[in-house]
Amino acid sequence: MSEAWRVCINTQTPLLQYLDQGLARTVGRDDRPLDLGSYHEGTDYRVSPGGVTRMVLPLVRRLGEMGAIRDPHWVSLNAKGPKSVRYDGLVLHNVEMSRLRMAGYGTIKEAVWRVAHGTRTTKGPDELLWTADFSEFAYYNRATAELLRRLDEANDFDVYYVHDFQQLPVGSMLSRAKPKIFRWHIPFEKGMIPPDWRATFEEYLRHYDMVIMSTDRYLRALRDFGYKGPAKRMFPYVDPKDYTFPSPKEAQAVCAKWGIHPKDQVILVVGRMDPMKGQDVAIQAFATLASSFPRAKLLLVGNGSFSSSRAGLALTKGEAWRAGLEQMIKDLGLEGRVVLTGHVTQPELDALYERSLFTVLPSHREGFGLVVVESWLHRRATVVSDRAGITELLHPGKNGLVFDPTKVASLAQDLHLLLDDPGELRHRLAEEGYRAASPCLLDAAAGEEVAMIREVVGP
Amino acid sequence: MIWPNLTPLGPALPFLYAGIILVVTWALARTVNRLIRSVMSESMPHVAASGSRFASVLIWVVGIVLAVQEIGVSTDILLLVVGLAGVAAVIACREALENAGAKYFSDVYIPFKIGDAVRVGEHEGKVIEINPMTTLLLTEKDQLVSIPNRMFMGQVVVNTTPQAWKEVAIPISVTSGINLAEFESEVRKSLSKLRSRLDPRFPPLLSGRARNPLTSDLTLTLFIRQPGDRDIVTTEANRRVSLVLEKLQRPKRSTRNGRAEPAT
Structure with a gap:
């Protein structure tokens, strides 16, 4: 040069x-x-x-x-x-x-x-x-x-x-x-x-x-x-240097803030509050198996975007969507089982990834889906909507699971599979995912x- | 000349009179400028701007000559020199002036622009540059043809671009004091009233042509629905652009949060 x-x-x-x-x-x-x-x-x-x-x-x-x-x-x-x-x-x-x-x-x-x-x-x-x-x-x-x-x-x-x-x-x-x-x-x-x-x-x-x-x-x-x-x-x-990898003990200490017990099975959804992000699909799928997995918890991480923030365009979309999700959680009797964390700092997010069993990207449409790459960096298995751009890097069953976000049952089936898994499948998906992350x-x-x-x- | 009796001011008197003449010249130039813009509000904004600029220069030349005369300096030589220089310049640069003049009028009245395919006399090609002297055509054989601009005033020009009739191009000069973003926003709002006459697939397009510290030369391109609407759309669009320019030339007010929006 x-x-x-x-x-x-x-x-x-x-x-x-x-x-x-x-x-x-x-x-x-x-x-x-x-x-x-x-x-x-x-x-x-x-x-x-x-x-x-x-x-x-x-x-x-x-x-x-x-x-x-x-x-x-x-x-x-x-x-x-x-x-x-x-x-x-x-x-x-x-x-x-x-x-x-x-x-x-x-x-x-x-x-x-x-x-x-x-x-x-x-x-x-x-x-x-x-x-x-x-x-x-x-x-x-x-x-x-x-x-x-x-x-x-x-x-x-x-x-x-x-x-x-x-x-x-x-x-x-x-x-x-x-x-x-x-x-x-x-x-x-x-x-x-x-x-x-x-x-x-x-x-x-x-x-x-x-x-x-x-x-x-x-x-x-x-x-x-x-x-x-x-x-x-x-x-x-993403730059891997932007992430920290706390120990299980450190991660648990951070996550206690949201009422997470050491024995909880944490499913993590990371994305801003927006109908397109499909948090509703995740809640509905979770509802179908919440009674079968009493220690499972669904964590929805994220706030409004710049567009919906008061420091930005102040569009009210994010707040309205969050209120709707809260109502849905109440109606489905999932209070305490589904947690909306709002905005978290990067160290907190890293702790949540480390504490989670696996992650879900339930978007109805997603330009790419860098949260999947983040999940892979933390060596976590991931379940991804087939409407996300990153599916070009996904081989279903090998480095992740893929579902149709218009079918709640499809996601519920994948959640069940990973919650029920003693660890071998999640481990394999996570390791393959980690390797798949390299071009990103x-x-x-x-x-x-x-x-x-x-x-x-x-x- | 009839002046009030101000004898006690003595030798300073001619300078006072000259100052008064210059103030009157300034006021007259402004008034005539506004008058011309108002009368020509339905003409091309480019033409209206040139007309008012020409009138201003003329008024200032006369005003300055009168002021100089008032302080006792003979203007005969000055006028002779200016006149001879003008004649010499016209003779020396006759062709260049013809081309520059033709460029000015072809910009305004001849419907082609950079990127269009045109035929002029025996030459045919895509217009890739229009400079003050010539228009450059790129032929199918990858040759450059330079056509003196005056040819466009004396020859039949055929624009062979598909649906070229749809385009109405309006040259605009925006002075540097006007916020270009605000100008674009206001022009779009105003022109939306004409949308029944315009092709809905092509909203107004404002593109830059040239820029100097004093002005930005832009082209506003509109796409009409019917060939017969060309004249009425052009006239109405000219009027609307002139109104926006006039509005934005007034002193700025602050935004709601008390801070001015960015200037150009």
Whole structure:
């Protein structure tokens, strides 16, 4: 490599969420980025949970260590943050929007997300792209593109790396000659894009120099859609260094907080509070065998996403879904047997993985499913919905079990199998899973990312 | 000239008068500028902006000459030099000016853009660049053909791009004081009123053409449903864009949380 690239990352979800209102209003001296050195992670701010930030931050760190990039910048939506901050070698920039605009933006984002997850139905012509809400969606993307342009004037980037569907229009609005990479993180199924949206999607996509999809199936669907530009499949990934592996005793000590007894059989579901995550399917399946396994407990870990958090778009979806689940638990008489932990810290999550017997990913649709990789890293067997992208790495019965999330009985059968197992099956699935995780670990992915960036930027 | 009797001010008097002339010039230029924008509100925003800029320059030239005259400096030589320089420039750059002028008008009135397939005289190809002097076509044989822009004013131009008739391209100049994100949002909201005349599959598209510290040159592309709607859609879209520009040129107000939204 001749010289380190200057990269500008763009995501919707900010890397940091600011917990302290004073910090959110603080501005760096002379308009320079605010240094977070004197603030405390966990009380003043926290790293946003979620797949995109979990994946991109380790990548940026690793590429920096490899000398492939230098002075990276990261632009994201954050109405409740300082204009720019310096954190972990990165300069983070926040795009600001009024609450009113944010609401319109959120409506469109949610609509596109629902299309990708197969839950949006419209009768007659779809006028979404002509609504006032779409104007706010365009506002956000244009404001982002303008900020990226100004930063490029000051920093002369080599490449832009734009993440996820909310940012798709940015490429077409960013009139700079620099290469642009776009990574699509959510499902992309054949025939998914409504006919009325087709021309707009084509126009947005054609401005990128590379499009990355998470699975081979999504890449094929992109080609079927008619996209002819450069595109690749690259599995999402995590950095194993971000995880801790507490001893059984330490894990039990942490888990006592949620009333877990040392003899409990813990089934773990990790995912934000969202109907698409299928926690309801897990509860219903668990209900069918709760009396047969009196020591079994189902733990649902996760809170709302950035979109539903008060620090983010403040959509109420997460809270409403959680209330519905709580009611379902009550109706099924599972209080004390099904536990909703809400947001947990990374060490707590690691303890929960270590304490669990196995994990379940019950999503009705899942772009990939990095929680399965996390489960494998903790050497835990996993039961995965057949609607998750990661099923491309799964061989049912060998490194995991796969079920149809529309059939509760199918999941109940798998839960029964693993709860009843003396340990041999779970152990085998977990060990095979651990081996299957390798393409989704940063070590493998960083080299692939460097090769891809070199292909786009040039030698 | 009739001025009030301000004899006690003595030698400073001509400078005072010159200052007054400049203030009046400034006020007149602003008024005429607004008047032209209002009268031309249904013309291409690009043309309206040029018209008002030309009028402003003219008023300022006259104002400055009068002010200079007031302080006792002869303007005869100045006017002669400016006039001769202008004539010399026109003679020396006749072809370049013809092309630049043709570019200006073809931008506005000739329906093709970069990426379109066009035929001009015996040449046919895909438009890959439109610069102030020439338009570059890439032929099927991978050859570059440079067509002087003035040819587009004197020749029949055929746009052979499929369904090219659907596209209405409106060039827009947005001054740097306007927040581009806000402009885009407002234009989209305003143009949604025309959607019964527009192809629902193609919402308005705002793309950048050129940029300098003072202005961003954009193209607003609309896709009409019926060929007969071209004129009415163009006129109405021009009017709406002009209104948005006028609205956004007014002083900014803060957002609800008391912080201004990002500027361009």
